[in-house]
Amino acid sequence: MSTGTMSPYQSGQRPGRDDFPHLLRAEWTKFRTVRGWVIAMVAAAVLTGLAVVALAGIGGGQQNPGAHPVAAIGPGGQAVTDHFYFVRQSLAGHGSITVRVTSLADNELPGQGLPAHYLPAQPWAKAGIIIKAGTKPGSAYAAVMVTPGHGVRMQYDFTHDAAGLAGPVSAASPRWLRLTRSGDTVTGYDSADGTHWAEIGTARLAGLPATAQAGLFAASPQYLQAVQQFANNNNAFYDTQATAAFDHVRLTGGQPGGAWRGGVIGFPTGPGGQRDISRCGPSGQDCRKIGSAPAARFSQAAGRFTLSDSGGDIAPYITDVDPLGLVLKGSLIGLIAVIALGAMFITAEYRRGLIRTTFSASPRRGRVLAAKAVVIGSATFVAGLVGAAIAVPIAERKLHAGGWVSSVFPVWSLTSGHGLQIVLGTAALLAVAAVLALCAGAVLRSSAGAITAGVVVLIVPLLLAVVLPQGPGDWLLRLTPAAAFGLQQGTPHYSQVMSFCQPYNGCFPLSPWYGFAVLCVWAAAGLALATYLLRRRDA
């Protein structure tokens, strides 16, 4: 009798598939079929929107529309400071201006009652040459200048700034500066010896008239000193005075026999002019005004020009308070919900024992974690995007109606670069925070522990940064994932303008996308640690 070979039992079912798309689908199914999670995610978006709009509604009462005596509106439509001492001639068509700067002295005006160790030099005082569309404040310009703290710079149309030769200027180490104009293009050069020239940059000034104004200028912004203590601002403003000496002045393309005329452009927002009360904090303010500034001066003798100015600047007008960035902190309420969801997306599996099923079906644990991260991150991103895209325009309109004038506190359209940064940034910040919370959940395997860890690294630094002195507070906002909240700043900051950058007022020490990178580094480290522990530990 022959015995047939018995083949071992084989299930008729196809083997389970754990390739990545199927993993994603499995995790997405887990997420969308838990009603509480879906409700919490929608609630996070709705709460974020409501909190932002509500804060905008109650945040309007503090400043009246007349609080910002803005001197001028720049070519880009933004508020600018355009006040300086200008020694000029007309420049028709093509031409160039060349000078040698032999000194730039900057010090604070006497009589402000400062103790010796407060004596500041304004690093952004400036003196140099400029070609400007006209004498109207806010008109287009391009300038090359020396500064006490930042070497030679080429700046144009208020927001653009490029570096030239480094180091301060002195009689032993003078700086040669040159601007050439061809049509509406202005090119800036600098040189240490007057023979070897280097190009710093080129500016296209839209609408530069055929006859422009060219000449020498000096400007000396106020020196700001900030002290932050337990959420109280104690900010001081000191008037400074810059005096610069020029020689070897050569203008080509000017009118024959033209003489140099000196005069002040714009009106000051500093000493002797309208007091810029936006620079006074809401509490503990110190809008110091002691002594009076001497009138700007100009002298010309034997080819030597001396200019001095006090209180002027050619720069974007920057406010200390960032109302939009501050009301966007309402998204912290949504953030807590998102942290809770991210953490529970994995801790709930540990609690119910589902994690064992998950890992049996898909033994490659790193990929399970990756699939979870993609699902929770994408769901959060979409919810955050919808919430922010609806809330931000409403909040801007409310702030605007509440007295935050739109020339100073711009209303960003959602399609503009900065508007996109705010809305996409908020969504991205929430999404990566959810991934970080997921990693905390995988590491700690406890909902309460993981949520608290998420809150301690993401939210507590924001609170401590307000409470601590500014030095360590700024370091917290550089090193912890809370740095990413810089993405929500509604007021752009320019490094060429000295301004108070305080967490209290919604300012962050790192630039927005660097701050976001810090959060991403934390999330990447979290994913690595979680993957390692998931592989090493029993489920």
Add this chain to the structure above:
Amino acid sequence: MTRALSAGGAPLRGAALLRGAAPLRGATPLREAVHAEWTKLRTVPSTGWLLLTAIVLTAGVGALTTTAEKCPASCGADPTKLSLTGILPGQAAIAVLAVLVMTSEYSSGMIRITLTAVPRRATAMAAKAIILSGVVLTAGTVAVLASVLAGRLILPGNGFSAAHGFAALSLGNGPTLRAAAGSVLYLGLIALFSLGLGTALRDSGASIAVILSLLYIVPLLSDLGVLAPAWKHRLQEYGPATAGLAIQATRNLPKLPIGPWPGLGVLAAWTAAALLAGGLLLRLRDV
């Protein structure tokens, strides 16, 4: 004879049957319930870790803050409050501990055993509250004493010296003692508040999210430069953490939105409300 046996005026039948078999107590005395809770709490490893975290965060952040704060000339800083800054992060660990005392029993199913052993739910909850308060007040005392000691040692070197009008921190000073003892009480109240909320919500994730919102987001929003002063004042006066931490102030008391003891009173009211809500829900709901 205990109350349960004579309920309704006549001895219960079951009780009568049992009487001969074993001494029956109708309700577990609070003392034994407390003992049971103590056993549960001290045999879980997370308790020790969380308390240690609370102490290290409180004293560590307090010491770092006092190291960072300088007083070159006269300054308006409040050295006591400065030394006790660490309570801000430290309270998170206390909140987690307190929430877990109740919610971990719901997630593991242990609550059914607990309430079978101690059927009077008020007693069960009181036992948890007593043990939790004792543990948190002890750890809080250690954390606060360490913070004050760090401040006493570090601050004079940073310019908070007699020359600038600052005496070294000392518990012999009335306001400093009030701030230190008040901070310990603050941690105790936060723990009981968290216990009440955890009992009401039964889920550790949801409870901790709500508590941390109240502890961190309300103070953050009330500190922002954008808020109208009236709203700022309102949030600081009625928020559990902002009002409660007024107990730490020792300078410029008239300028505070709310006084030290009334502030702690506001937190106590939040705590009472949470405990009451948790207790009522525990009594009314099935396990």
